[in-house]
Amino acid sequence: MLGDWDELPSLKANALRSVENDEGQVSPLILCHLTSSAALQLKGTLPYVVNRAQGITPLPPRPVAALAGRKLKIGYLSADYRNHPVAYLMAEVIEAHDRERFDIIGYSIGPNDESRYRKRLRAAFGDFANTERLNDEAFAHKIRHDGIDVLVDLTGYTKDGRPRVLAFRPAPVQVNYLGYPGTMGAAFVDYIIADPIVIPPSAEGFYSEKVVRLPHCYQPNDRLRLIGEPKPTRKEAGLPESGVVFANLAQLNKINPESFGLWMRVLAAVPGSVMWLLAPRTESGRYTLKRAACDCGIDPMRIVFAPRLPPEHHLGRLHLADLVLDTFPYTSHTTGSEYLMVDTPVLTIEGEDSFASRVCASILHHLGTDELIARSAEDFVTKAIGLGLAPDALKALREKIARCRVGNILFDGTRFARSLERVYVRMVERAAAGLPPEGFDLEA
Numbered sequence: 001m002l003g004d005w006d007e008l009p010s011l012k013a014n015a016l017r018s019v020e021n022d023e024g025q026v027s028p029l030i031l032c033h034l035t036s037s038a039a040l041q042l043k044g045t046l047p048y049v050v051n052r053a054q055g056i057t058p059l060p061p062r063p064v065a066a067l068a069g070r071k072l073k074i075g076y077l078s079a080d081y082r083n084h085p086v087a088y089l090m091a092e093v094i095e096a097h098d099r100e101r102f103d104i105i106g107y108s109i110g111p112n113d114e115s116r117y118r119k120r121l122r123a124a125f126g127d128f129a130n131t132e133r134l135n136d137e138a139f140a141h142k143i144r145h146d147g148i149d150v151l152v153d154l155t156g157y158t159k160d161g162r163p164r165v166l167a168f169r170p171a172p173v174q175v176n177y178l179g180y181p182g183t184m185g186a187a188f189v190d191y192i193i194a195d196p197i198v199i200p201p202s203a204e205g206f207y208s209e210k211v212v213r214l215p216h217c218y219q220p221n222d223r224l225r226l227i228g229e230p231k232p233t234r235k236e237a238g239l240p241e242s243g244v245v246f247a248n249l250a251q252l253n254k255i256n257p258e259s260f261g262l263w264m265r266v267l268a269a270v271p272g273s274v275m276w277l278l279a280p281r282t283e284s285g286r287y288t289l290k291r292a293a294c295d296c297g298i299d300p301m302r303i304v305f306a307p308r309l310p311p312e313h314h315l316g317r318l319h320l321a322d323l324v325l326d327t328f329p330y331t332s333h334t335t336g337s338e339y340l341m342v343d344t345p346v347l348t349i350e351g352e353d354s355f356a357s358r359v360c361a362s363i364l365h366h367l368g369t370d371e372l373i374a375r376s377a378e379d380f381v382t383k384a385i386g387l388g389l390a391p392d393a394l395k396a397l398r399e400k401i402a403r404c405r406v407g408n409i410l411f412d413g414t415r416f417a418r419s420l421e422r423v424y425v426r427m428v429e430r431a432a433a434g435l436p437p438e439g440f441d442l443e444a
Contacts, residue, residue: 009257012034012256015031015034016034020043022047025044027157028180028185029157029158032330032356033254033329034329036328036356038182038203038206038207038352038354039206041183042183042206042208045182045184045185046208049185053188058168059140059141059168059169059170061169061172062171064149064172064428071100071102071103072102072150072424073146074097074103074105074152074424075143075146076094076106077109077151078106078109078110078179079110079132079159080154080179081121083113083115083311085333086178086179087117087118088311088334089178089221089222090178090220091121091222091224092221092222092413092414093220093417097420098421101421102421103127104125105129106121106127106129107143108128108132109132109161110160116226132160136162136168139170140168140170142170143165143170149428151174153175153177153184153189154177155180156176156182157182158180161179166189167188169188173424174191175190175191175192175427176189176192176209178218181198181333181356182355183206183208183209184208184209186208189209190437191210191211191212191427192209193212193420194211194355195214195217195218197361197362197366198355198358199211199213202353206353209437213440214423214442215444216366216410216419217365217366217409217410218362219337219362220410220416225311225315225341226311227312227316227342228314228316228317229316230316231317233320234320237320238304238305239274243273244270244273244388245320245321245323246263246274246276246324246388247277247325248263248324248325249276249277249318249321249335250327250335252278252280258328258377259325259327259328260296262381262384263325264292264296264297265296266325267298268296274302274303274304275303276305276320277289277303277305277306278305278308279305279308289303315342318341318344319342321344322391323346323384323387324344324345324346325347325380326347326360328348328351329356331356331360332346332363336360336364340367340405345372345394345397345401346364347387348364348374348380349361349373349375349376349380350373350374361373363410367404369397369404371397419442423442
C-alpha cells in the first residue's frame, strides 16, 4: 500500500462507495483495513461469499451423538501452522487441551516452513494432517470421515484461506475464530468466538454467525515464546540515546495516511522524539514514509527504520519503545500482545463497532489498562502528547503492565483452553439436542 500512498484516500473512497452502492466486490480483509463499520463490512462480505460458494452442494447433515461417555472431536483448520501470528497465539492453547475429554486434530492448509512453531504444533495435535493438496470437496470428505464435532476455522478470508471447504458442511458445528477479525457472512459458519469489547451487543446484527463471548479477551497468547538475548541497546538498534521513542513495528499494510498524520502531530509536540517503524522492503517505500513526514513538517531523520529480524530477536528489541502508537482502523492484534509481553505500553483508538478496530482495546481493557484506550483521534493525540511529555507516567505504565500481566488469562494458555472447551461443549450439546445455533456469553 505504500506504493499507492498518494492515491490511498481516493482508492479507499471508491472501494467504500462500491460497497455502499452494490457496484462491485471488495475483499473482506481489505474492508477490515478501510472501515471501522461492522455494518459496511457485512454488506461487502455477503456478495463476496455468495460468489465464492457457488456450485457447492453441502454434504448430508451428520447427526451428533450425545456427549456422555465419549470424547469431543475438535478440528482446527489453518494455513498458518508456521512462523505466523496465529501459531504464536494458539500454540500453548493447543498443547493445553484436555486429552481425556477431547481429541484435537490439526488440518494444515498452508506451507511447511520447518520452523520451531511448525514442529511444536505438529507435536501438540493428537493428529496432524497436511491437507493443502486436497481439493475442497476431498478435504471436506476427509473432515466428515474423521468425525469432527466442531470445526474451527483459524484462517477465514486471510491468505490461503479455504472457506469453500466449510461450504460443504463437513462438520455439524463450524466456527470462525481468531485468524480473520470479522464476519464470514456465510450461512455455513455457525458461530464466531469473541468477547464483549470486540463484538458489543449493539453490533451483533452485523454478524452472520451467532456470537459467543468469552468472559475475557478472545485472544490467547503463548507464554513460551522465545525472547532474544542479549537485548539490544538503543544505539545498537539505531535509535537516539535520548528522547522519546514512539513506535509501531506492525506490518506496513496497516499504516495509512490518517494514522501516520496523527503520529506526526504527536512528534511535532514532543521535542526530540522519533517514530520507529518496521523498515519497508523497498527503497521507494522508505522514501514514501520519509516524504510523508516532510509533508507534515517533520524532519525525515526523525523516522527511524527497524530492520526485519527473526521473531525472537524482534521481541527482544520491543522494550526500547517508550510508547507504541497504534494503527487505525485495523488495530494491533498479535503485535499488541507482543509489546505488552515486554511491558511496553500501547495507545490505541477504540473503533466504532468492527472487530478489527477494537481488538487492541479489548487486550488493554482485559489487562486492566483502560487509560491507554482513546475514544477518538483527537483523544489519541492528546493522550500521546501527554505521555510523551511525562516520562514518569510512562515508567509507571510499564510497572502497571508488569503487575497486571501476572495471573492474567491473556497470558495463561491452560486456563484459556478450559474456556474454549466449555464453549465447544455448549455448542455440541445444542447440536446433539437438535437445536439450531444460538449465541451466548460464557460465564467467568
